[in-house]
Amino acid sequence: MNLWDSSYPFGLALRDWKDGQRFIKRKKFDDELVESSLAKSSTRAKGATGVEPGRCSGSEPSSSEKKKVSKALSTPVPPSPAPAPGLTKRMKKSKQPLQVTKDLGRWKPADDLLLINAVLQTNDLTSVHLGVKFSCRFTLREVQERWYALLYDPVISKLACQAMRQLHPEAIAAIQSKALFSKAEEQLLSKVGSASQPSLETFQDLLHRHPDAFYLSRTAKALQSHWQLMKQYYLLEDQTVQPLPKGDQVLNFSDAEDLIDDSKLKDMRDEVLEHELTVADRRQKREIRQLEQELHKWQVLVDSITGMSSPDFDNQTLAVLRGRMVRYLMRSREITLGRATKDNQIDVDLSLEGPAWKISRKQGVIKLKNNGDFFIANEGRRPIYIDGRPVLCGSKWRLSNNSVVEIASLRFVFLINQDLITLIRAEAAKITPQ
Numbered sequence: 229m230n231l232w233d234s235s236y237p238f239g240l241a242l243r244d245w246k247d248g249q250r251f252i253k254r255k256k257f258d259d260e261l262v263e264s265s266l267a268k269s270s271t272r273a274k275g276a277t278g279v280e281p282g283r284c285s286g287s288e289p290s291s292s293e294k295k296k297v298s299k300a301l302s303t304p305v306p307p308s309p310a311p312a313p314g315l316t317k318r319m320k321k322s323k324q325p326l327q328v329t330k331d332l333g334r335w336k337p338a339d340d341l342l343l344i345n346a347v348l349q350t351n352d353l354t355s356v357h358l359g360v361k362f363s364c365r366f367t368l369r370e371v372q373e374r375w376y377a378l379l380y381d382p383v384i385s386k387l388a389c390q391a392m393r394q395l396h397p398e399a400i401a402a403i404q405s406k407a408l409f410s411k412a413e414e415q416l417l418s419k420v421g422s423a424s425q426p427s428l429e430t431f432q433d434l435l436h437r438h439p440d441a442f443y444l445s446r447t448a449k450a451l452q453s454h455w456q457l458m459k460q461y462y463l464l465e466d467q468t469v470q471p472l473p474k475g476d477q478v479l480n481f482s483d484a485e486d487l488i489d490d491s492k493l494k495d496m497r498d499e500v501l502e503h504e505l506t507v508a509d510r511r512q513k514r515e516i517r518q519l520e521q522e523l524h525k526w527q528v529l530v531d532s533i534t535g536m537s538s539p540d541f542d543n544q545t546l547a548v549l550r551g552r553m554v555r556y557l558m559r560s561r562e563i564t565l566g567r568a569t570k571d572n573q574i575d576v577d578l579s580l581e582g583p584a585w586k587i588s589r590k591q592g593v594i595k596l597k598n599n600g601d602f603f604i605a606n607e608g609r610r611p612i613y614i615d616g617r618p619v620l621c622g623s624k625w626r627l628s629n630n631s632v633v634e635i636a637s638l639r640f641v642f643l644i645n646q647d648l649i650t651l652i653r654a655e656a657a658k659i660t661p662q
Contacts, residue, residue, distance in 0.1 A: 334364050334366075335374055335388075336363050337388065337391040337392045337394070337395055338363065338395065338399065338403055339362045339363055339364075339366075340374075340378065340388045340391070340392055341392050341395070341400065341403050341404075342360055342362060342403055342406065343356065343360070343362075343371065343374060343375060343378070344378070345403070345404060345407040345408075345443075346359070346360045346407060346408045347375060349407055349408045349409070349410045349443065350408050350410060350411075353368070353371055353372050353375060354368065355408065356371060356408070357371045359408050360406075360408065361406075401445065404443070404444070404445035405445050405447075405450065407443050407445065409454055410443075412441050413441060413442055413443070413446075414454075414458065414463070416434065416438055416441055416442075417434075417451060417454060417455045417458060418458060418463060418464045418465045419465055420434075420455055420464070421464070421466055422459050422464045422466055422467050423466070426452070426455070428448040428449065428452060429448075431448040431449075431451035431452050431455070432448040434451065435447075435448065435451070541645040541647070541648065543648065544559050545557045545558065545559055545645055545648070546558045546559060546560075546561070546596060546644075546645055546648060546649070547594075547596075547602060547642060547643060547644045547645060548642075548643040548645075549576065549594075549633065549640045549641075549642055549643075550640060550641045550642075550643060551581040551582075551638065551639070551640045551641075552581065552582075552639070553580070553581050553582065554580050554581055556576045558594065560575075561595065561596040562593060562594070562595045562596070563575040563576055563593070563594050564576065564590060564592075564593050565578060565590075565591045565592045565593070565594065565635070566578065566587060566588055566589050566590040566591040566592070566608070567579055567584045567585075567587045567588065567589050567591070568589075569589055572589045572590065574589070574590060578591070578635060578638055581638050581640075582637075582638055583637075584636065584638065586610065586636040586637075587608065587610070587635060587636045587638075588607070588608030588609055588610065590607055590608065591606070591607065591608035591610075591612070591635060592604055592605055592606050592607055592608060592612055592635075593605045593607060594627070596652075598652075598656045599653060599656060600649045600650075600652050600653040600656070601626055602626070602627040602628075602642070602644065603624050603625065603626055603627065604619065604624060604625055604627055604633070605623070605624040606619045606620060606621050606622065606623055606624070607621065607622075608621060609621060610635070610636055612625075612633065612634070612635050613632075613633070613634040613635075614627065614631055614632070614633060614634075615631055615632050616632075627642050627644075628642075628644075629642070629643060629644040629646065630642070630643065
C-alpha cells in the first residue's frame with residue numbers, strides 16, 4: 229500500500245499538514261473516510277474544475293474502495309503529534325531505510341552484488357552457479373530467477389540497489405575481491421610461462437599494461453594465486469596434457485612405480501616413528517626374555533588335535549591326557565586339573581576342551597609315584613569317572629595306560645610313556661635297597 233494514499237489515515241494527516249492545513253488529531257468516522265476517499269478519487273478523475281469536493285447524489289463507493297476503507301479501519305494507526313517544520317526532512321530520511329531494509333527473502337545484498345559482478349565477468353549463469361559461493365546454497369534455477377528479477381522487476385531491482393548502497397565499503401571491497409576471472413583475464417595470465425618463476429612485479433606490470441582487461445579490484449597477489457592454480461591444472465599456453473594411451477595398454481600403478489627413480493626420492497626421517505619402533509622392540513625383547521625364564525616352570529603343554537600328530541612321546545613327556553579337541557602333555561610328577569579363573573591358576577585348564585562351568589576350579593590332582601604308578605585324586609564336588617567307575621571327593625584311583633577319564637561330560641584318554649616310565653622304575657629299583 230502506498231504511504232501517500234488518501235485511504236491511509238496517517239498519510240492523509242501528514243499530507244494535510246504539509247499543505248498548511250490544520251492537523252487532524254481526532255479519528256475519522258466511517259462516513260468521513262468514505263467521503264474523503266471519494267473526493268480524492270473524483271478530483272483525480274475530473275481534474276481541478278473548481279467544484280467543491282463533496283458527496284454527489286447518486287454516486288456510491290465502489291467495492292474496491294470499500295475494501296480499502298475496511299482494511300484501513302481494521303489496522304488503525306494512532307495519531308502522532310504534529311512535528312516541527314524543521315524536522316520534516318529528517319523524518320523522511322529516517323523512515324526511508326526502514327522501507328529498504330525490509331525482508332527481501334534469502335537473497336542478501338552481498339549475494340546480489342556477488343551475482344552482478346560474476347555475471348558481468350563470465351556472462352554465464354551456469355559458471356556463476358558453480359564458481360560463486362553465496363551465503364545460502366542456491367540452485368541454478370534460483371540464480372536464474374534472481375538475475376531476471378534484478379533485470380526486469382522494477383520493485384526488486386530498486387530495493388536491491390538501495391540495499392547494496394548501504395553496504396560498508398570494506399564489505400564491498402571483500403565482495404569485489406571474490407569476483408570470478410573472465411576469459412580475457414585468463415588468456416592474459418596463460419601467456420606467462422610455466423617454467424619461469426614470476427614474481428609480484430611481473431603481475432603488477434601485467435596490470436599496468438592491460439588496465440581495461442582486468443577487473444578493477446585485481447591485485448598482483450590475486451593474479452599470482454590464480455596463475456598458480458592454472459599451472460596446477462595445466463591451463464597455461466606452454467603446458468600440454470599427455471593423452472591417454474590407445475588400446476588396452478593402460479599404465480597401471482606397478483608400471484608407474486617402476487618409472488620412479490629411487491635416488492631422487494628424499495629420505496625423510498621420522499623421529500617419532502623411530503622412537504615408537506624402538507620402544508616396541510624393547511617391549512618384545514622383554515617379553516621373550518620373560519618367557520625364556522618361565523620355561524622351566526611349565527608343567528603341561530597343550531597341543532591341538534589335528535589327526536596328523538604323532539603318537540610317539542619325547543624324552544620329557546611322562547604321559548598325555550588326550551581329549552577330542554586338545555591334548556595335555558604331562559611333564560612333571562604332579563599336575564592339577566580344573567577350571568582356570570583370574571584368581572585360580574592351574575596346570576590343566578579343562579575349559580579348553582569344552583563347556584566346563586560344572587567343573588570345580590580345582591577338580592583333581594594326578595601324581596606319579598616313585599614306583600612308576602599314576603594316581604588321580606578327586607578334590608572337587610563332582611565325581612570323576614575312571615573307566616566308568618566313580619571316584620568321589622576325597623578318594624583316589626590308579627590310572628593305567630589307555631584309561632578313560634570322564635569329568636563333567638568331558639572325556640579324556642590317559643596315555644603313558646612306557647619307555648620313560650620303565651627307565652624311572654629302573655632308577656627307583658637301583659636307589660631302593662634290596
